[in-house]
Amino acid sequence: xxxxxxxxxxxxxxxxxxxxxxxxxxxxxxxxxxxxxxxxxxxxxxxxxxxxxxxxxxxxxxxxxxxxxxxxxxxxxxxxxxxxxxxxxxxxxxxxxxxxxxxxxxxxxxxxxxxxxxxxxxxxxxxxxxxxxxxxxxxxxxxxxx
Numbered sequence: 001x002x003x004x005x006x007x008x009x010x011x012x013x014x015x016x017x018x019x020x021x022x023x024x025x026x027x028x029x030x031x032x033x034x035x036x037x038x039x040x041x042x043x044x045x046x047x048x049x050x051x052x053x054x055x056x057x058x059x060x061x062x063x064x065x066x067x068x069x070x071x072x073x074x075x076x077x078x079x080x081x082x083x084x085x086x087x088x089x090x091x092x093x094x095x096x097x098x099x100x101x102x103x104x105x106x107x108x109x110x111x112x113x114x115x116x117x118x119x120x121x122x123x124x125x126x127x128x129x130x131x132x133x134x135x136x137x138x139x140x141x142x143x144x145x146x
Contacts, residue, residue: 026070
């Protein structure tokens with residue numbers, strides 16, 4: 001399998017204009033049951049809670065971090081229908097310098113399930129995949145030693 005290298009981060013784009021050099025990316029996910037999702041991200045995966053937002057006595061939003069990764073989960077209000085499918089055609093990829101095998105083992109020990117066990121990928125990383133309670137897909141990888 002051949003994999004093309006990505007363009008250099010920052011610098012000049014193919015259009016000749018300066019390209020974006022982002023220092024962080026945060027994602028905001030709409031969830032069906034914020035308490036269930038909060039328990040999964042905090043207790044199973046190991047995110048820490050930065051902030052909770054309540055409205056009318058109900059938890060509406062939670063900001064979480066794991067290292068430099070930031071995720072916000074927001075309670076679906078049902079305005080667009082409760083049968084909306086979440087997580088389709090969308091995948092989050094996180095990188096770490098930690099042991100992928102140890103991270104995967106910890107997630108399973110805390111009640112999580114993996115879509116794929118840790119494996120070496122042809123593009124030079126070791127990774128596994130999982131889904132949150134709403135079906136959002138996550139890949140967690142670490143560079144393999146050269």
